Amino acid sequence: MKQSNRLSALLIVTALGVGLSGSAAPAAPVATVAGLVRAVSVGGTLITPATYSLAQLAALPQTSFTVPARGGAPAHSDQGVSLEQLVQTAVPILPAGVKNGLLRVLVTVVPLAGLPETFALGELDPSFGDHPVYLVLQQDGRPPLITPELVVPGDSGDARTAYGVQQISVAVESPPASTPVHPGDLRIDAGIFTTVLSAARLAALPAETLDVQFAAGTSPQTHTETGPTLDEVLAAAHIPSQIVSWVAGVGSDDYVATVTPAEAHVGGRPLLISTSEDGIPQVQPRLVTDGDVKGGRYVSGLVDLVVGFPSYLSVLGPGLPLPW
Numbered sequence: 001m002k003q004s005n006r007l008s009a010l011l012i013v014t015a016l017g018v019g020l021s022g023s024a025a026p027a028a029p030v031a032t033v034a035g036l037v038r039a040v041s042v043g044g045t046l047i048t049p050a051t052y053s054l055a056q057l058a059a060l061p062q063t064s065f066t067v068p069a070r071g072g073a074p075a076h077s078d079q080g081v082s083l084e085q086l087v088q089t090a091v092p093i094l095p096a097g098v099k100n101g102l103l104r105v106l107v108t109v110v111p112l113a114g115l116p117e118t119f120a121l122g123e124l125d126p127s128f129g130d131h132p133v134y135l136v137l138q139q140d141g142r143p144p145l146i147t148p149e150l151v152v153p154g155d156s157g158d159a160r161t162a163y164g165v166q167q168i169s170v171a172v173e174s175p176p177a178s179t180p181v182h183p184g185d186l187r188i189d190a191g192i193f194t195t196v197l198s199a200a201r202l203a204a205l206p207a208e209t210l211d212v213q214f215a216a217g218t219s220p221q222t223h224t225e226t227g228p229t230l231d232e233v234l235a236a237a238h239i240p241s242q243i244v245s246w247v248a249g250v251g252s253d254d255y256v257a258t259v260t261p262a263e264a265h266v267g268g269r270p271l272l273i274s275t276s277e278d279g280i281p282q283v284q285p286r287l288v289t290d291g292d293v294k295g296g297r298y299v300s301g302l303v304d305l306v307v308g309f310p311s312y313l314s315v316l317g318p319g320l321p322l323p324w
Helices: 003-016 054-058 083-090 201-202 230-236
Strands: 041-044 048-052 063-067 076-082 105-111 117-120 134-139 149-150 163-172 186-190 193-197 208-216 219-227 245-249 256-259 271-277 280-289 302-308
Touching: 041 054, 041 083, 048 054, 048 083, 054 134, 076 083, 076 302, 083 105, 083 134, 117 208, 117 256, 149 219, 186 230, 201 271, 208 271, 219 280, 230 302, 256 280, 280 302
Parallel strands: 041 163, 186 302
Antiparallel strands: 041 048, 063 076, 076 134, 105 117, 105 163, 134 149, 186 193, 208 219, 219 271, 245 256, 245 302, 271 280
């Protein structure tokens, strides 16, 4: 999102006193001293929520990595705690009997100042997206930071960098599948609004072609996928993707996997709604997450996209003017 958009959204969030939507309860308040974060809470839909002091975070296993030069800033060396490991240690409460339940998990990181950043746990998991995110405590060998910094080293820019991380809130999305009125229909739910894009409407959108590779079990898969990007589909539904925090893809068999548009915007991971695979038109489209190690977030028989965004936008309808 452009910085001006983020700032305007922050002002509205602050004025209205509302946060991001999601099914998780907010994490517990954390300790701050003179405006600096002194502890980080991990809460929400979890078995073992926790609060970590900075000393406790520093005592956890640390990962060293290099952040490349980007956005005019030089490269630097960081050391921090894996966000994915913090969430997994807290044990998300997953629905029983579903396949790849962790792919339903959303992780929202709340800084002391600025907008929250939401990630799909599947993007972070090394078995799926393998796109790690860290809470950084030390940079370039200097003394430890006085407040945790969220860093995504694999991103093309620093749009998902956040300073003064104070809360990590976990939600699990399990929306039910709808039954298409006509084959190929794709329903899009955004708050109280619902739009259905027909197969003909999807076919009329600008299409891209991706050659994708991923593992299905122990077998490698290679396919050519063609269709509109997730951004194009959301735009056709009059949903501005630059302010969307997450999207849950729902298959006709109730299989669910979550993604975020930011994965494509700054993560370098194209997100496609494929209507043709290997030259064969699909009865129902397929959510494609190019760059994933395994194909768990490739949702075949896609019938629904459930969109979550800042709750102050829930009163706005598709096509209505936004506040910035």
